[in-house]
Amino acid sequence: MKAMPWNWTCLLSHLLMVGMGSSTLLPRQPPAPSPKRSFVTFRGEPAEGFNHLVVDERTGHIYLGAVNRIYKLSSDLKVLVTHQTGPDEDNPKCYPPRIVQTCNEPLTTTNNVNKMLLIDYKENRLIACGSLYQGICKLLRLEDLFKLGEPFHKKEHYLSGVNESGSVFGVIVSYSNLDDKLFIATAVDGKPEYFPTISSRKLTKNSEADGMFAYVFHDEFVASMIKIPSDTFTVIPDFDIYYVYGFSSGNFVYFLTLQPEMVSPPGSTTKEQVYTSKLVRLCKEDTAFNSYVEVPIGCERSGVEYRLLQAAYLSKAGAVLARTLGVRPEDDLLFTVFSKGQKRKMKSLDESALCIFILKQINDRIKERLQSCYRGEGTLDLAWLKVKDIPCSSALLTIDDNFCGLDMNAPLGVSEMVRGIPVFTEDRDRMTSVIAYVYKNHSLAFVGTKSGKLKKLAL
Known part of the structure; x- marks a missing residue:
């Protein structure tokens, strides 16, 4: 992920709840200019x-993942603790990394870009x-960022590759009496032999346990992962899933992607x-990923297609919004931002749209x-994984809302x-x-823009 020039103002959702001029979706008179507010x-x-x-x-404390550092801030953005994560001597071609075995590649001082930050x-x-x-x-104690563990000696411990922009x-899927699971999805940067694009891992109670980040299930033929086949790169040389x-939500884990x-x-x-x-x-x-399904999403307004998530x-x-959409107030909605077109991933067009998906409709x-x-x-409709069309197989069974797949007709793609x-x-x-978020029965959305502006929308 490319480092941004760091002059940002951290405007967090709980700070944003204090009044700001809102933009509604209904015709209205232009609002009077709001007085400028100073933010922490x-x-x-x-x-x-x-x-x-x-x-x-629970506490309102803020954790920031930065280049070479993790910050813990108070709710009013005062630094409480810092933890240094880099730089260090490394080379992207060292696999396994040099901390496991000697690497013959030239080593240079390399920044450590934070690629994922999760609270367990x-x-x-x-x-x-x-x-x-x-x-x-690293697994860091929330209170003081003390390092509890840093597993690195097994192949399963390398989760995200070295592509900074990946x-x-x-x-995290949590259980009351069992170890939790961590579903990890990552771009592979042309190294599918090293990294599965999506997998489920063990989150052991002991941060130094040997099984930390091990695949939930793994035998000679089946594992809790999906890898991009090498044949895919013969069709699209720079293929990756972003x-x-x-x-x-409910019995499922979801990821939104660009492919x-x-x-x-x-x-x-x-x-x-x-x-x-x-x-x-x-x-x-x-545990076998037989339930893997993917479906294309997008939206359109006035004949303009918005397809780049x-x-x-x-x-x-x-x-309030539930009455308009014909759903229940407690139903899950996906608020999504798309830019116009489909061709420019890295340099998206400025035209963009905020779109809502009713999760139940996607599941239906x-x-x-x-x-x-x-x-x-039909066929399995998953070109990147199967390369060729594979016909669906017939089977007499009942498929309800919580069907989790079999070792046939999987993984599956939806074409429409x-x-x-x-x-x-x-x-x-x-x-x-x-x-x-929902405030006094109203659904409010905050969107950030390329130029650094923040818009509040009452839906």
């Missing part, structure tokens, strides 16, 4: 860039994964590369596809795109981030 700020060291931020929901509430620790040493992780996302967001595809434009006999936004779903209890956030509908579409495939209709509901568009200052 925190600035890191000049050479640092901030990569990730998490807030402890059950064990009161912070999981901080960086770019050094093929992406090993995307990594993690989702993970934008992840969350859990390159080769398509033929209308009237053309040649193929060109585009990017497709897809939602990936897995059952929490599926920029950001997403899971929230509840709230009573997945269930319909599962049912049709188990009737023997699920379209979100566009609620706001911006043509000049591309939206790049979003959060949402």
Whole structure:
């Protein structure tokens, strides 16, 4: 992830709840100019860039993942503790990393870019994964950032690769009487033999346990992971899956992704590369990943297609928006930001849209596809994983809302795109981030823009 010049103002969701001028989606008179407000700020060291931020929901403490450092801040952005993570001598070609065995590649002083930051509430620790040493992780005590563990001696301990701009996302699934699971999704940067693109790992109670980050299940033929086949790179040499967001809901874990595809434009006999936004779903209890399903997502407004996912956030509908959408207030909604088109991943167009997906509707579409495939209709529709079309196989069974797959008809792709509901568009200052929450029965969304502006939308 590219380090940004660090002059940021940290505006957190709980600070944003204090009044700001709002932009509603209904016609209204232009609001009177709001008086300028001063916000509490925190600035890191000049050479640092901030990569990730998490807030402890119990204490309000803020954890910042930066280049070469982890910060713990108070709710008013005062530094409480810091933990240094780099730089150190490394080379991206060292595999295993030099801390495991001698590396013959030339070593240089290398920054450690924070690639993932997660709070493990059950064990009161912070999981901080960086770019050094093929992406090993530290487990830090929340109270004082004391290092509880740093597993690095097994292949399973290298989670995120060394590509600083690669995307990594993690989702913790917690249990009351068992060790938790960590679902990890990552870009592989052309190294599918080293890193699965998605996997589930053990989160042991003991931070120094030998089984920390081991695959939940692994034998000679089946494991709790999916790797990108080498054949895929013969079709799309720079293929990768870029993970934008992840969350859990009900019995499932979800990831939102960007994936390159080769398509033929209308009237053309040649193929060109585009990017497709897809939602990936897995059952929490599926150790063999037979439940893997992905479905394309996007939205359209006034004939303009918005297909490049920029950001997403899971929230509840709230009573007011629920009435408009015909759902329950407690139903899950996905608030997503897309930019226009499909061709420019790194240099997205400024035209962007905020769109809402009703999660139940996506799940219903997945269930319909599962049912049709188990009737023997169509193919698995997962070009990057199967390379060639594989027909669905017929089987007599009941597929309900919580069906978790079999060792047939899996993994599965949905070919028809699920379209979100566009609620706001911006043509000049591309939206790049979003959060949402319910306040007094109203659903509010905050979107950040390319130029650093913040917009509050009452939906």
